[in-house]
Amino acid sequence: MRRSRRNPVSMSKIIESIGNAVRHANENAHDLAAVTKSVAAEKMLDIPYVDLTIQFIGASGLPKVDINGLADPYFVAKLDNRISFVSTVKVNTLAPVWNEIWKIKNVPKLASLSVEVLDKDDGAKHDDYIGKFSTSITPGAKEAEIEGPLFRRAGGTFWLKARPTPAGSDPKAYPYMFDGPIRFSRHFSPTVGLLTNTVTVSASDERARLYSTWKMYIRGVQLFFGDTTQQWNHGYKAAQSIFNPGPSALAVRSGIMAGHRLLYARTTTNTFGVIASGADVLKLLHSGVRVKPAVYTYIISAEDDSLRFSETGAAFFVDFASKHALHANCRPCVRYSGEFHPRPAGGWAAFSDETPDKDVKWEIVIDNNSGTYSPDKTLLPKLKALLEYNFEGVAIYALDREDPELIASREACRAYALEHRGIKKDELQPTRHDGEDGTLASRASLISQEELKNIQTT
Secondary structure, X not given: OOOOOOOOOOHHHHHHHHHHHHHHOOOOHHHHHHHHHHHHHHOOOOOOEEEEEEEEEEEEOOOOOXXXXXXXXXXXXXXXXXXXXXXXXXOOXXXXXXXXXXXXXXXXXXXXXXXXXXXXXXXXXXXXXXEEEEEEOOOEEEEEEEEOOOOOOEEEEEXXXXXXXXXXOOHHHOOOEEOOOEEEEEEEOOOHHHHHOOOOOOOOOHHHHHOEEEEEEOOOHHHHHOOOOEEOOOOXXXXXXXXXXXHHHHHHHHHHHHHHHHHOOOOXXXXXXXXXXXXXXXXXXXXXXXXXXXXEEEEEEOOOOEEEEEEOOOHHHOOOOOHHHHXXXXXXXXXXXXXXXXXXXXXXXXXXXXXXXXXXXXXXXEEOOOOOOOOOHHHHHHHHHHXXXXXXXXXXXXXXXXXXXXXXHHHHHHHHHHHHOOOOHHHOOOOOOOOOOOOHHHHHHHHHHHHHHHHHHO
16 A cells, blocks of 8 residues: 655654754753744644643752741742743741642643742842752653752752643633632732831731732633733823833833832732632631622733732822722733622612621622723623632622712722721722821832833943
8 A cells, every 4th residue: 555645744854853953942841842842833743732730749858048047938830931820938948838739721732841949038139049840741740850050959859740631622722721720819018017007917907908919810811801901091191101102101110010019029928828619709808707898909910810909998009100000010901900899789788787798698899990991891791701700609790880880889888888897988099198108109119210220221
């Protein structure tokens, strides 16, 4: 039987091409995987896709980094430099145990996982580098030697487990799609001590809660929004002051980005958790043991599809041109943005504190109230579907910023906070009190001025 000659590219040529790519790839395994996949695509090889679950177990034998002879390790994992995972920080240990799970849909079977291990150094400009390693995503447990900052110098051992399964239909439509678990981190504002006159920050401290930001990695954003993003509003004066070209806008952007870094800095005081149900979301909105009647400013980032939010009344918004740009790290586009607030079924106006929270059916009302990005109101049904997909069991209402129902619901929420929960009026909107120094804006301004000097001298 004669062999078909319809494909002019022989297997030996394919192997030779891959071999040449390997010889010229740099030391990072994700680069090697990318080159291999690129060559394979050019030669029309069909690379299968998988749905991947990775269990990051832990590490041992890490080098001593801190003065006390220990370290505060965490790691950053990346798949082909397309999607990343940042772990929690483990304090004062050289043998951290994470046991954290990462699920990603539609990953090429030839993908490479690269991991960098770092030591969290609160207050320092950069965290200390411990080492890195790369590995394949073939199934099974893996033991990897962490390559330290000096080539081939051991920086400890890392354990993980990979569980790939065949991907579903049309996996190339949404490659590298995050699929859980839904993790969140809570960050305390660096101004909290100054604004509350406290030395320590307690999770039960109401004022500390007001000066917190949350970052939550939600699932399936691509499923509902595809590649759609919301660009900055060119007709909005505050947005123009941020995003227009020129030195004045550059200074504004630098200040906002410095503020964002302060707000979302990863420190050993951050708290972390996993959202397993809609009830867990409501717990984040608790003040003490009750759901707090408060309005939150949010964005869904186009950078990493994370949901970022804080109370709208937090004073760290003072002197910033845009609350949403602050959360978005001054990105010119977001997936979506606006405000949201919780309410009991029937609304706050008809509610009584005599009813325990556990007996209430809670709802979340979310909107597109963002002048900076002016999100398209026709996408509100997609926003509603996305949140229902992530927060099962919580009723979601997505309303346009000009909808009378939204305005009435939001104002009832604020009125209840004032009349029944002892919330002060100046806590409902960003307010600077007399005699307060060292606010987030002033700190960010000092940082941004230094950065601008560096830009001018380089």
